[in-house]
Every structure is written in structure tokens, then in C-alpha cells.
Amino acid sequence: MLSAEGLRHTFGEGRGQVVALDDVSFTLTSGQTLAIFGPNGAGKTTLLKVLAGLIRPQAGSVRIAGGRRAIGWIGHETHLYEHLTVRENLLFWASLYGMPAPRRGPRAAEVLGRLGLGDRADRPVWSLSRGLAQRASIAKALIHDPSVLLLDEPFTGLDLAAAAELRVLLGELRGRGAGGGGRVLVLATHNVDEGVELATDVAFQRRGRFVHLAPLGGRGPSEIAEAYRRAVEQRTGGVTDG
Amino acid sequence: MGEVLAQAWAVARKDLVLEFRTRTALVSAVVFAALVLTVFNFGRDPTAVPTIDLAPTILWVTFTFAAMLAMNRAFQLELENQALEGLLASPLSRTGLYWGKLVANLVFVAVVEAVGLPLFVLFFDVPVGRVLAPLVGVIALATLGFVAVGTLFSALVMRTRFAELLLVVILLPFLVPPLIGAVQVTARLFGGRPLSESVGYLKLLAAYDIVFVSLASFLFRFTVDE
Ligand SMILES: Nc1ncnc2c1ncn2[C@@H]1O[C@H](COP(=O)(O)OP(=O)(O)OP(=O)(O)O)[C@@H](O)[C@H]1O
Numbered sequence A: 001m002l003s004a005e006g007l008r009h010t011f012g013e014g015r016g017q018v019v020a021l022d023d024v025s026f027t028l029t030s031g032q033t034l035a036i037f038g039p040n041g042a043g044k045t046t047l048l049k050v051l052a053g054l055i056r057p058q059a060g061s062v063r064i065a066g067g068r069r070a071i072g073w074i075g076h077e078t079h080l081y082e083h084l085t086v087r088e089n090l091l092f093w094a095s096l097y098g099m100p101a102p103r104r105g106p107r108a109a110e111v112l113g114r115l116g117l118g119d120r121a122d123r124p125v126w127s128l129s130r131g132l133a134q135r136a137s138i139a140k141a142l143i144h145d146p147s148v149l150l151l152d153e154p155f156t157g158l159d160l161a162a163a164a165e166l167r168v169l170l171g172e173l174r175g176r177g178a179g180g181g182g183r184v185l186v187l188a189t190h191n192v193d194e195g196v197e198l199a200t201d202v203a204f205q206r207r208g209r210f211v212h213l214a215p216l217g218g219r220g221p222s223e224i225a226e227a228y229r230r231a232v233e234q235r236t237g238g239v240t241d242g
Numbered sequence B: 001m002g003e004v005l006a007q008a009w010a011v012a013r014k015d016l017v018l019e020f021r022t023r024t025a026l027v028s029a030v031v032f033a034a035l036v037l038t039v040f041n042f043g044r045d046p047t048a049v050p051t052i053d054l055a056p057t058i059l060w061v062t063f064t065f066a067a068m069l070a071m072n073r074a075f076q077l078e079l080e081n082q083a084l085e086g087l088l089a090s091p092l093s094r095t096g097l098y099w100g101k102l103v104a105n106l107v108f109v110a111v112v113e114a115v116g117l118p119l120f121v122l123f124f125d126v127p128v129g130r131v132l133a134p135l136v137g138v139i140a141l142a143t144l145g146f147v148a149v150g151t152l153f154s155a156l157v158m159r160t161r162f163a164e165l166l167l168v169v170i171l172l173p174f175l176v177p178p179l180i181g182a183v184q185v186t187a188r189l190f191g192g193r194p195l196s197e198s199v200g201y202l203k204l205l206a207a208y209d210i211v212f213v214s215l216a217s218f219l220f221r222f223t224v225d226e
């Protein structure tokens, strides 16, 4: 379970102030996937960082069943150490989550296999391509089997096959959670086509505000894309929010 | 507590693996120490000031600046791919992170000192053999204190533009007490005086260690959290 209540956060002061989050509230239970669509600068990353506990919001609160330990976060950056191998990175992160030493190796191998990195596991991260590093970053976020997954543009840098595989993987993760129930996924992206397939709920974010928050219902990608364009992109000036 | 220690060990181990694989900070610190000692060696005039009077100061100036080079690395490496963000979002406790960095820094500085000390003995021809055990003890005592403070400050300055410079500037005033203590004790040891004459300074060093390790462990969270 993940719930956000009245989140507000701004950057800067005076005339240069940017409202990155403006009264954002929602509740998700296991099995639900919220896709947040918004243009560059809408505040998607800020929202995910607040949910991940990295930014303390100026107002509002976040509640996550299981706390920090329950969160898997895939950010814009990979959070990987370039001079460690992919496997070493995973083992390190597993240890931070208090996973018993004998379980770390098998778990890392399992996750690496799932992300198609089995044969590259022992290569240093610096030798990986952008897309492979992104996959390693996803593997890292899954190592402790989180029940809440926060995904910030997770498809960045992935080729078509890898993106399709990731969609399948996320679909499976959503359905089968740690305790048999499903997981909660929050996926932020500026590309409607990338997330809508996975979503049970959609939100359109603009200038920190959710201008639309609703269950997906029976609506398909094209309907969502159309609604998104109407809600967010019909505006004067600028291509970005902020 | 057990969990904090386990996390600290995970962080320290990771840093040690990274450093011994890339060796960037360590090599520059060791080279720096060797260079400084060489310059002092050829720059001194033994007829003007007896070597034995200058030696303790030279030893500690060299150790201090070499240690700063090594300590700067601690948090800089966490900025790569924003790994620090990942750490802060994980269940890693802030104290665990600090202790992990402290242990890794202590190992690095110990390596620098382990290379620096023989060079020092070689160049300055001081009678270290008889006082090796107490000398190592004093080095350890002083090093713990200033690495504890240095680790805290390197977290404080990591996101600033002139991190290396800033670290030196804000750290030096805090290093004055342990450095005075360390130089005084070292001078007495080289002069063949018994350790009992240095009790006051040893107490100062021990008190500094206790105060600053505890204080830094507590204050660290305010440096990394927004
Ligand atoms: N640390 C910061 N300091 C100042 N301003 C910030 C900071 N982080 C974000 N902002 C501003 O807050 C606004 C929201 O940024 P955010 O990164 O959350 O947007 P986003 O929706 O993730 O955009 P993108 O699609 O480009 O990733 C932007 O105007 C951004 O410039």
C-alpha cells in the first residue's frame, strides 16, 4: 500500500520559484499501477523522490506499508558504481537491505537472468552500453524483491526488444507480489505509449499538479493519448513545464 | 546496532574494493607524501636547524595533507551515477554510512602513513627503531581523530565546486589540537624521552577522538539529508 496526502514542494524563491508538487494526493493498493504522464519539468521526478523518501516535502505526507525496505526505485541515474561489476553492485545493494549472505548470490543470479544480463554479470559497469546499464539499474532496484516499485522513465535507452521484455517483467511483478498479492507500481514518463499498457490508473501531471487522476477503465492508448494532449499539451508557449 | 555495523562494513568493503581497483586517490596521496618528504629532505639545512627538531613537524604536515587527498575521495565517488541518492533511499542508516566511510578512510590513510613513515625514516635518519611501537600508537590515536572530522567535512563539501580546496580550509582549524598533540608526543619520542612525559598530550588526543567520533557520528545525518 502506498498513499500520498496533500504533497507540496517548491524549488527556489521569489520570482524564480518553481512549484514542483502542488497538492498531490492518491492511494494505491497492491496490484495497482499508476502511470504518471507529464511533460519535461512537470514534477514527476520530484514526486518519485518524495515517495522514495529522498526529498522531504514542504507539506503533506507519504505512507508506505513496509517503509524504506519495501521500495525499489529506478531513477534517472543508474546508482551503480562504474568500477564494480554488475554482480558486485547487486551484491552490495543486497547487503544494504539486510539480505543474509548465502541468499545474495542466488538472488543476484536470478535477477540478472531475468534482465538478460547473465552473460554480462561479471563485466564492470563502465563497459556497458547505456541500455545495458539501464537494465543493470533495474536489476539493482529489484534485488530485494520490493513491494513498491517507483520507476522514473525506466524505458530510457532500452532497445525495442528490451523495452518489450521490461513491459512483460513489470506486468508479472505487478501481479505477483512478495506475499502472493500484487505489488504497487508507480511509473513516470513523458511518453504515453510507454506506460499505458501496464497501467491500471493514469495521472496527468502539469506544473506540479495532477490535472487528471482516474482508473484506466477500458480506455486504450489512443484515447489516453488524446485525453493527455487535451489536458496537458494544449497550452500557450513553452514545450516544458516549470 | 548489529545491523548498523553490518551496513558500515558493507560500505567500507565496497569503498576499499573500488579504491584498490582504481587507485586514483591512494596513488596521488602516496606520491604526494613521497614528494613532500623528498622536497623537505633536500631543502633542509642540517647545520642551521638540527633535523631532529624539524622532523616531527615535517612528518605530521606530510601525513595531514596526504590524508586530505585521500579523504576527499570518500564522497566524491558516491556522486558517480548519483549512487548517493540510491544509498539514501535504501535502508542504510546514516550512522552506518558514516562509519563505513570512516573505516575506509582510516584504511587509506593508514596505507599512506605506512608508505610515508619508512620514507621519512630513510630521508631524515631519525632513531625510530627504539620507539616504533609508541610512535605507531600515537599515529593511530591522532589519525582516528582527524579522519573522523575529515570524513564529516568531506560529506559537507562534496557538492560544492571547489570541494578539495574547501575541505582543506575548513578542516585545518579543527586539526590544530590533534596536530599539536601529535607533534609534541612525536618530538618527545624522537628525543628519547619516556612516554610518561607525554601523558597530557596523549589524553588530549584520546579526548579529541572520543568527542569527535561521537559528535561526527551524530552530526553526519545533517550533511547528507536535504
Ligand atoms: N534540486 C532542484 N533545484 C531546483 N529546481 C529543481 C530541482 N529539482 C527539480 N527542480 C525543478 O522542479 C521542476 C520539476 O522537476 P522534475 O525533475 O520533477 O520534472 P520531471 O517531470 O521529472 O521532468 P523530466 O520529464 O524532464 O524528467 C522543474 O522545473 C525543475 O527545474
Ligand SMILES: [Mg+2]
Residues within 6 Å of the ligand: A044, A045, A046, A076, A152
Ligand atoms: Mg524526471
